[in-house]
Amino acid sequence: MIRRLLLLLVVLLWGCQPAQVAMPLRVGSNQWIGYEPVYLARSLGWLDERKVRLVELPSSTQVMQALMHGNLEAGMLTLDEVLTLRARGVPLKVIALMDFSEGADxxxxxxxxxxxxxxxxxxxxxxxxxxxxxxxxxxxxxxxxxxxxxxxxxxxxxxxxxxxxxxxxxxxxxxxxxxxxxxxxxxxxxxxxxIPGRIIDVLAVRANALPEHSGQIEHLLQAYYRALDYLQEHRQAACQRIAPRLHLSPQAVCESYSGIRLPPRALSRAWLGDGTLEQRAAELADLMYRRGLLPQPVSSAGLAEPRFLR
The missing domain is CATH 3.40.190.10 (Periplasmic binding protein-like II)
Structure with a gap:
């Protein structure tokens, strides 16, 4: 009888333990106009920092290093940077397109x-x-x-x-x-x-982080696309919010967006779902390898992860 009571007490005490809080998804970037909608979402209060922590670093090189060392789960990177990391053994998956450079570089x-x-x-x-x-x-x-x-x-x-x-x-x-x-x-x-279509920015996540952080990823993309809509519909107000971060005038921020194209969710879903992204990545990887920009050939198979773009 006593043993049963002790067992019951242990079960009750275990049930009173607080639920384990998931660690926030750490997303790294350097400063780039195409990544600003994510920071805009944070500024507008749509990004819960308990779920997603934005980590801004001085250069994309440092973002890549942080991903290599496991100090970030995700990064905003150019497609060629993703291929470079995959060639070095970092298992990255692209979960969304961010922008196409059309004069900004x-x-x-x-x-x-x-x-x-x-x-x-x-x-x-x-x-x-x-x-x-x-x-x-x-x-x-x-x-x-x-x-x-x-x-x-x-x-x-x-x-x-x-x-x-x-x-x-x-x-x-x-x-x-x-x-x-x-x-x-x-x-x-x-x-x-x-050189249209050669410089593409994407949001990439380490494959081993996908199961644990799926909820945070969905939250991040929901906030990102909400901010993207705000940028399109309230351009001046958005540029005023973005300007202090980039140390530019609101006018200069708005003008900067003429040099890039920000794809909506539907285009990301199409590219990641129908093989277009992986085809572009394969062509880019071949070009990079032939010009000595990759240490070895790298496959683009399995690069796209479209399930978060429903």
Missing amino acids: VLVGRPGMRLGDLRGKRIGVENTAVGAILLDAALRAAGLTTNDVEVVPVEVDNHVEAFRSGRVDAVVTFEPSRSRLLAEGGVVLFDSSR
């Missing part, structure tokens, strides 16, 4: 400089595939190769300083650095509108 040169003037010049670029892809395309358009210029590795948070100080003559960059450099007299020599 640029090669900026000094006042009066033209694309044909790059021979012998110092060009700053972040050591990422996007930087390499844009620089490669710009040099090809100018009839040059990397042997004709001096490539200077510069992290994205140092682009403006490197250009301002004269350490580089031109720099491959993107918003918000693009607007800052143009305001100081820089000129666009080449931009991503000339």
